[in-house]
Amino acid sequence: MIHFRQVNKHYGNFHVLKDINLSIHQGEVVVIIGPSGSGKSTLVRCINRLETITSGELIVDSVKVNDKNTDINNLRRNIGMVFQHFNLYPHKTVLQNITLAPMKVLGVSEKEAKETAMYYLEKVGIPDKANAYPAELSGGQQQRVAIARGLAMKPKIMLFDEPTSALDPETIGEVLDVMKKLAKEGMTMVVVTHEMGFAREVADRIVFMDQGRILEEAPPEQFFANPREERARLFLSRILNH
Amino acid sequence: MLNYSILIEHWDMYMQGFTNTLKSSFLALISSLALGTIIAVFRIAPVRPLNWLGTAYVEFIRNIPLILIVFVFFVGLPTIGIRLDSFTAGTLGLTVYTAAFIAEVIRAGILAVPKGQMEAGRSSGLTYLQTMRYIILPQAIKMVIPPLGNQFINLVKNSSVLGVIAGLDLMYFGDLISSETFVTFDVYIFVAMFYLILTVPLSLGVGFLERRLARSR
Ligand SMILES: Nc1ncnc2c1ncn2[C@@H]1O[C@H](COP(=O)(O)OP(=O)(O)OP(=O)(O)O)[C@@H](O)[C@H]1O
């Protein structure tokens, strides 16, 4: 579903992603961890071309992401993205946030878009907030709306970049629960997170990054019990002791 | 004491001028908002030649006097065979001029919208223009309503440029009445009052909108 082959990315002189090779298959849940600045966000954002790669090959859903002939909007409709700071549209209601892309990109009718939106709002547990504005919701509720907004496009892949990092501790759980449910239903998910409990429970694979490289890739049982890399060990001891 | 008989005797002229000033201002307001928005997007879109075009427009237009731009439409265009009546030429000049200032105001608004909004829109499959239209611009314009209001008030006042090319606006009729009656002060006081009838509600309206939007956010 997602294939990185020898991918490199530079910001000017700064080498952010170094020789990335990574394949993610349909239905897989891959959790990316690593210290701050290691390139996790950049890696995820390359998948839907919010960032462009400098060299190598990146294929998503059988499409070369960086090919000139690729219709990027067509590819993006199949990839949902959830951001750390939710990025809901503040001037639109919850319902309008969710129905905008289905109506404008997929061309579905307003009635159908609303029905779909309500279906996913039920699913994330806040159908009663349909007519509220984002500012009237808690962080956890906003992030669940953002997830519903992504799902309403019926994507094949969902990307999450630290979806719980901006949340109060008591609302983190409600967002993780929604993500767990999604994983169980077979959604292909790429998740950057510091929630090790979630990673352990839900991930099919952990990808550990440091300084722009993938240092280790392993199933969670193996990774958490016995990380191969010294730096991964150090990272885990630091994050688990906090 | 003001000489109200001037107002009463020339009421029709004042009204005609008032109506034309209102019409010209309204048309220029709508079109300069549209044109200014387009130029603002030109300046910001990730397409270099459009950036240059937008910057050239703003720098060129806002650095020459309005009256010269109006002359271009009124006496310049006829030399290439396009003849416009003075009202149309004046309103066009006013639009082109005001659009440069509005473009700058709206550009500032667009830049103030958090980057994540564009990313959210684009990552959902919306095109750049769709994201601009449905997500960025509505937020940008809300943020710049006070400076936008100032531009609109300036626009109404600047519409007096029509008087110079016999554009049948308030200023034009003011001049006419004054030269007929040999009265200056009173005639122009009435003209000023008519301008205030347009600009004060505009000013209050902007304030009202600003407060309402502040609450809805
Ligand atoms: N637009 C940019 N221009 C230049 N450098 C950038 C840019 N975006 C990110 N970087 C740099 O690239 C590196 C990787 O950034 P990235 O955001 O991918 O890290 P991350 O692993 O997601 O970190 P965090 O856990 O803090 O979110 C960082 O050193 C960052 O400073």
Ligand SMILES: [Mg+2]
């Ligand atoms: Mg990051």
